[in-house]
Amino acid sequence: MSALKIILLSTAFNGLTQRVWLDLREAGYRPSVVLFTDPDSVCQQIEDSGADLVICPFLKDRVPQRLWRNPRRPVVIIHPGIVGDRGASALDWALMRQPERWGVTALQAVEEMDAGPVWATCEFHLPEGLRKSELYNGPVSDAAIQCVREVVQKYLNGFTPVPLDYSRREVVGRLQPNMTQDDRTFSWHDNSAFIKRCIDAADGQPGVLASLAGGQFYVYDAHLDVRRGVPGNLLAVRDDAVLVATGDASLWIGSLRLKPQSGEQTFKRPARHVLAQRLAGVPVLDGSLARQPFSDEPYQPIRYRECGHVGELTFECYNGAMSTEQCQRLVAALRWAKTRDTEVLLIRGGRGSFCNGVHLNVIQAAADPGLEAWANIQAIDDVCLELFSARQLVVSGLTGNAGAGGVMLALAADIVLARRDIVLNPHYATMGLYGSEYWTYSLPRAVGPDRAYALTQDCLPVSATQALRYGMVQEIGPRCPDEFGLWLLQRANSALLDPAYESLRVRKAERSLSAIQACRDGELAQMRRDMVDNRHGFAEKCHRFVFKHRACRTPQRLVAPWARAERVQPVQ
Structure with missing residues (x-):
């Protein structure tokens, strides 16, 4: 078993972090996890652990200077973008713009976010029609695993990461601004494919704010349909979804979140539940197998x-x-x-x-x-x-x-x-x-x-x-x-x-x-x-x-035995 001590620093123990943790264990390592709470606590946990290498599969927070300035313990960010891509909305922009290829880059943490030298990169063909969660849990996750494996091997071989150089022809990524609701906005008069792409690019978080049935809602989980009507009107209800007319056809919307008012918190729910009384008079379609066993309907849960x-x-x-x-x-x-x-x-x-x-x-x-x-x-x-x-x-x-x-x-x-x-x-x-x-x-x-x-x-x-x-x-x-x-x-x-x-x-x-x-x-x-x-x-x-509350601490079950060393208490 390798003695290499690897810390996974992550905002949450999400699907990708779990997959990296499992993959490293399959390779013979015993990674330990630190969930990001506050900078001082995170730094103390990592320093006390004696870790050799810190890998960040899913980190929404800025790496504390105290960590990234230590030359003996690299902190490597797994960024869901091609080499040169920077910013927190990498996947959102990729889905909106639909480049032929996308990728994941492993880069060293420095003062400027996503601007550090490159440890590894892995590119893939970007399929059409994916929503953000599918892209993240599919091609991005696969590429991230390849990058992590490469980082670990290169660390063992004494590799020096390559500085990011925008003058090189192969570096095509660029700094991208954080995507706002203005960047995501659509009109129900737009065509269905464009609206679906906007919704897919905001899947999970934050959703796309839109007017519907006289209210303001964040919309999620869109599916194409061929029925037509006045754009923005509700055409039908099936199971938990509502059918909304668009400029050229219609879309099934599976989930909604009410726009919060005056500091209140709202959360995502099935669209039929959220709209409730607003659905009076909207036709309800029977999608049961007993009534339509071999239906060719485009949307069938x-x-x-x-x-x-x-x-x-x-x-x-x-x-x-x-x-x-x-x-x-x-x-x-x-x-x-x-x-x-x-x-x-x-x-x-x-x-x-x-x-x-x-x-x-x-x-x-x-x-x-x-x-x-x-x-x-x-x-x-x-x-x-x-x-x-x-x-x-x-x-x-x-x-x-x-x-x-x-x-x-x-x-x-x-x-x-x-x-x-x-x-x-x-x-x-x-x-x-x-x-x-x-x-x-x-x-x-x-x-x-x-x-x-x-x-x-x-x-x-x-x-x-x-x-x-x-x-x-x-x-x-x-x-x-x-x-x-x-x-x-x-x-x-x-x-x-x-x-x-x-x-x-x-x-x-x-x-x-x-x-x-x-x-x-x-x-x-x-x-x-x-x-x-x-x-x-x-x-x-x-x-x-x-309500997506963050962890207050790292659960002990995720802390490897080697990382549990008690702090040395000063002699009184």
């Missing part, structure tokens, strides 16, 4: 197709969150799919995350958040039960990252297949929850009771490779989403006869629904105490998550 003896059900949950109503719609879709004359049921995610469990934003907005959480957890349990009770052999496709109940939902299937390099968080305790979704049945069944206990108590991310070793997943497919989709369907088609899956087919035949129900009953007894009685602070943790 739940869609179904058949290939041979496989029925493939795809569900989309924006940012991985699944509300009570979304769960109920998925239950209805599964019940319909189970009546089909198929032998394999493939359930898979769509764009972005696979699933992260209950919808904390909808819970926070409820009149009684505890009761809404209680309803939500029972509804997602119902989804899992439909998988357990299916006549068909059930295959789940982990198309993206998953956490908490989303991991357990996938494990309710008979066979679990994962896209390469996704990250799983199979735990609940950081939210003050015991957990449900039949985890006390499915997780020990997959990995054994001892490892199941460790996974839920350690509260650490798991890579797809680890999940394969542990038995949580049976195979890993291609990283490319399109290639993974094809591979997933092929593997589902062969699942009935593949000798590698024989033990899983036998296990399905021997399952006990009464034992499964007993696990659910035990979990819900604990979850009622957590969600309704708030015994472990779920209400406060939910509030902090929804």
Whole structure:
């Protein structure tokens, strides 16, 4: 094992930071994490740790001078832009301008942000039609991993980073201003593709401010449609989304955030929930599979197709969150799919995350958040039960990252297949929850009771490779989403006869629904105490998550043993 001591300095332990942490561990290192709180505390933690190298996968804060001026301990920023690109809105501008190629650059921290010498760079073709979170968690994340690997190897080889030189022809990036709402603005009279690009470039944060139904809202989660109407008018409602007419067609808008007034805080919610009373008289479209099983509608949060003896059900949950109503719609879709004359049921995610469990934003907005959480957890349990009770052999496709109940939902299937390099968080305790979704049945069944206990108590991310070793997943497919989709369907088609899956087919035949129900009953007894009685602070943790409060300190679980050295106390 390498003795190199690497600190990951990050604003949050987000998906990319988790992936870097996991990748370094796979390579034999034991990275430690420091979450940015205040400059003095951060400097003290890093100096006391004796770290050799500091890498910043996701840092919104300026590196303190006290850190970057130390020549013996480089601080390397992972910037989501090509060489020469500078500024906090790198991905926003890239999506708005759509260059053919984009990239990630690893550069040393200096006084001027993003202007330091270059350690590594990795470029990629910029696909069209991605929203910012997809770009960040896909091509940017892949390129960032390559840069981190290169930085570590170059550090070990004594590499001296190359100063940024704008006179060189290959340095095409430039300093970009922080993107403002004026830069993002659109009119509903503009064409749909332009409006969607504006919304995609502001995905996650901050959203694009627009007038809608007589109010001012930040809009998110846009999908093209062909219907027409008076630009800006609401044409229809389907599930949680509203259809807005544009200059040439229309767009489905899945999520909104009310513009705050006089210092109040607002947060993102399903569009239908936010508009509520403003939707009187707007037609409601039925998107259920029972009514439209093989629809060619361009926007379908739940869609179904058949290939041979496989029925493939795809569900989309924006940012991985699944509300009570979304769960109920998925239950209805599964019940319909189970009546089909198929032998394999493939359930898979769509764009972005696979699933992260209950919808904390909808819970926070409820009149009684505890009761809404209680309803939500029972509804997602119902989804899992439909998988357990299916006549068909059930295959789940982990198309993206998953956490908490989303991991357990996938494990309710008979066979679990994962896209390469996704990250799983199979735990609940950081939210003050015991957990449900039949985890006390499915997780020990997959990995054994001892490892199941460790996974839920350690509260650490798991890579797809680890999940394969542990038995949580049976195979890993291609990283490319399109290639993974094809591979997933092929593997589902062969699942009935593949000798590698024989033990899983036998296990399905021997399952006990009464034992499964007993696990659910035990979990819900604990979850009622957590969600309704708030015994472990779920209400406060939910509030902090929804309003994006920053960490007050770095959790001890993320601090490597070598970085925990006690400060030397002065002799009195």
